[in-house]
Amino acid sequence: MTCPGKEDTPLPYTASPTKLLSSDLSLFISKLWALPGILRPLNLGHTRELDELYPSLRNASTVLTHVFLLVYQVAFLLSLPIMVICMAPGLWIIVYSAIAFTVNYSIVMLMLNSFQRVLVSQVSVVERPSHERERWVYINGIAAGHHWVQMNIDQLSYIFGRKVTAVHNRTAGIIFDLIECLIQRDFAYATGDIRRAYSLVKEAILDPECDKVVLLLHSQGGIEGGLVMDWLLDELPHNLLHHLEVYTFGNAANHFNNPRWTKLARPQGNTAPDLTPEFGQSIGHIEHYANEGDIVAQGGVLHFVEIPNRYMGRLFVRPHSGHLFNMHYLGNMFTLGPDMNVLDSNSFMDMEVEPWATAGINGYDGPPRRVGSTIARDEAFLPVALTVRRSPPNELDRVLRVKDFSRLWQYRNGGCPDGTETHTA
Secondary structure, three states: OOEOOEOOOOOOOOOOHHHHHHHHHHHHHHOHHHHHHHOOOOOHHHOOOOOOOOOOHHHHHHHHHHHHHHHHHHHHHHHHHHHHHOOOOHHHHHHHHHHHHHHHHHHHHHHOOOOOOEEEOOOOOOOOHHHHHEEEEEEOOOOOOHHHHHHHHHHHHHHHOOOOEEEOOOOOOHHHHHHHHHHHHHHOOOOHHHHHHHHHHHHHHHOOOOOEEEEEEEOHHHHHHHHHHHHHHHHOOHHHHOOEEEEEEOOOOOOEOOOEEEEEEOOOOOOOOOOEEEEEEOOOEEEEEEEOOOHHHHOOHHHHOOOOOOEOOEEEEEOOOOOOHHHHHHHHHOOEOOOOOEOOOOOOOOOEEOEEOOOOHHHOOOOOOEEOOOOOOOOOOOHHHHHHHHOOHHHHOOOEEHHHOOOHHHHHHHOOHHHOOOOOO
């Protein structure tokens, strides 16, 4: 599906929901080649206790439950057209469907989920005084039950040395989760977990005791977080939204908004009547991390990021596959050592990049620039990019790596970007 007059350009996310749905189904079929990359590489012999496929009874039970639900849901969906062809009475089909959904709900609530919507990391971390004025919130992706979400936020807590709160996007099984993704993404439908996350993030942003809100999103969580951000952009002023930072992994959303604002201001200490323009983005900072062979990222951030002003934020691409949050993303990008502190080096963060130029990216109309072969797109007016462009020639001769541009990397082990502490006055 394309926009009129623009071949191979994805539909705008404000297009007809039915057209968006048709386009997404075609997109999914075209990306089926990447489907095996969801779980690969397995490397089961090198998994750690917090990895989703670590050989434990709880993880084995979770995987077996998902396999059963996958077969059950496919069989149910295939049976519906058969019943229609056989001209079964409509009431029978309704009763049959109600029983099937009830059985599915009972299984996922008994084996995978809990009735607890908000989870908090349970590991012991030594928080710095400034961390009291920060709120870290996580929204999980598909197929993540209570156990896996708890492991997600526990690993995040180890990595960043802070307590992390999760809004549980409950799983209904892989097939039903994918259907929910399409409904959320194409019809902009806010499910209960989206509304809960919006309330939690908005409350934190408006809290005078909170100076920074960090929103972490994985997979379907990117769709939900994107809708949360749309609502926040509708209701809150720039000076408050600037305290929000968003970091996504394997983002499945079809858009990510962060409007640019411009205002005229008089330079400090200047009594002249001349005003100079100031520029900025509403949300303080956005970064996207994606595995190149991840089918979810292929149909999300990696597909839509080419469109100017469609997918705001800096993108970091790792040339490997895998979609599991702990095992394939955090474990490779923020590798923990035996003491559960992030190692100072890993193959992804040490990847070399070279500055080179391109123009018109995400609404940026200033001097042409692009930072890094592993950074596919760069949002306008990010300090690191401007620092590189303005650096003395001898500074540009040094080897640049992913860790030189990743703001999230600076939060590891309880740190803060550029060595600064959160304001505590």
